[in-house]
Amino acid sequence: MNTSPEYHGPSAQAPRPQRFASWQEHHGWSAAASLRRLAARPLGSLLTIAVMGLALALPLAFYLLLGNVQKLGDAMGQSQAISVFMQTGQSGQATQLLATQLGNRPEVASVAVKSPQQGMEELAKMQGFSGALELLDDNPLPYVVQLQPRTDANAAAVESLVADVRAMRGVELVQDSDSWRKRLEALLGVGNRVVLMLALMLAAAALLVVGNTVRVDIASRSEEIGVLLLVGASDAFVRRPYLYAGIWYGLFSGIFAAALAVVIELGLAAPVAQLSQTYDGKLQVAGLPTWLLLAVPLAAAALGWLGARLVSAWQLRKAA
Numbered sequence: 001m002n003t004s005p006e007y008h009g010p011s012a013q014a015p016r017p018q019r020f021a022s023w024q025e026h027h028g029w030s031a032a033a034s035l036r037r038l039a040a041r042p043l044g045s046l047l048t049i050a051v052m053g054l055a056l057a058l059p060l061a062f063y064l065l066l067g068n069v070q071k072l073g074d075a076m077g078q079s080q081a082i083s084v085f086m087q088t089g090q091s092g093q094a095t096q097l098l099a100t101q102l103g104n105r106p107e108v109a110s111v112a113v114k115s116p117q118q119g120m121e122e123l124a125k126m127q128g129f130s131g132a133l134e135l136l137d138d139n140p141l142p143y144v145v146q147l148q149p150r151t152d153a154n155a156a157a158v159e160s161l162v163a164d165v166r167a168m169r170g171v172e173l174v175q176d177s178d179s180w181r182k183r184l185e186a187l188l189g190v191g192n193r194v195v196l197m198l199a200l201m202l203a204a205a206a207l208l209v210v211g212n213t214v215r216v217d218i219a220s221r222s223e224e225i226g227v228l229l230l231v232g233a234s235d236a237f238v239r240r241p242y243l244y245a246g247i248w249y250g251l252f253s254g255i256f257a258a259a260l261a262v263v264i265e266l267g268l269a270a271p272v273a274q275l276s277q278t279y280d281g282k283l284q285v286a287g288l289p290t291w292l293l294l295a296v297p298l299a300a301a302a303l304g305w306l307g308a309r310l311v312s313a314w315q316l317r318k319a320a
Helices: 016-040 042-077 092-103 116-125 130-134 155-166 179-220 222-230 235-278 290-319
Strands: 082-086 108-114 144-149 171-175
Touching: 016 042, 016 235, 042 179, 042 235, 042 290, 082 092, 082 155, 092 108, 092 144, 144 155, 155 171, 179 222, 179 235, 179 290, 222 235, 235 290
Parallel strands: none
Antiparallel strands: 082 144, 082 171, 108 144
């Protein structure tokens, strides 16, 4: 990478304002020169940016997937009511009193009481039951209290609710499909850990890509770097253009990754909307937060700077 024709390193004897102005000038020149060098080899630069962008987009895609799985679990939870079967002979008044007591609990979203007559009518509508029910002299069905847990209630809270209801007086049976909640929370826990590990591995891969690109660039200009070091240029002065190259690589790849994540999000919008209709519109698409999309290019730029910094320091030690 060509050095500035006007400046070859700050002089220790120069006044402080002049040294700062020279330092600032060289930063501006290094940023522009490194960007021009990337533009001078568009194919190689685009391939490097694309590889890094794809690596950074994968954790974002998995993060988006996990968010929507959580939303799907919430929507499924809205149809997973807890059925509390009262003992035979319990009166409607006692059942209503129990329902009111349960409705005051913070983890309960709604309560509904189903009378024996309503239960009999539902059975009569089911195929194969209408003839058998006509043979019954009395209605054997008990009162049923249906509890709808809050969507933000975790599996432990629902399990505690079920245990308390089972111990209540007049309750014969509590039917709760709580296994799906535990499995979903366990699956999301594993998924979050996988996303974290995947993000760390792919971030390391992006760092290695930048480092190798900068290493090749430095190796191709080893003679020029040797001349600069002989005339007294500091290591910071020599490596500065390569650090900016790493920043540009990271910044552009981060922008590419964020744009790709938005494209994936838009591509999922139509299928998720159709799925939401099957849940009466209760399933809402969880998109990536704006702060995350803005933070990805900045984090990628920092990652590119780190990769360039490590490799350039190692290469300059070899050249010294």
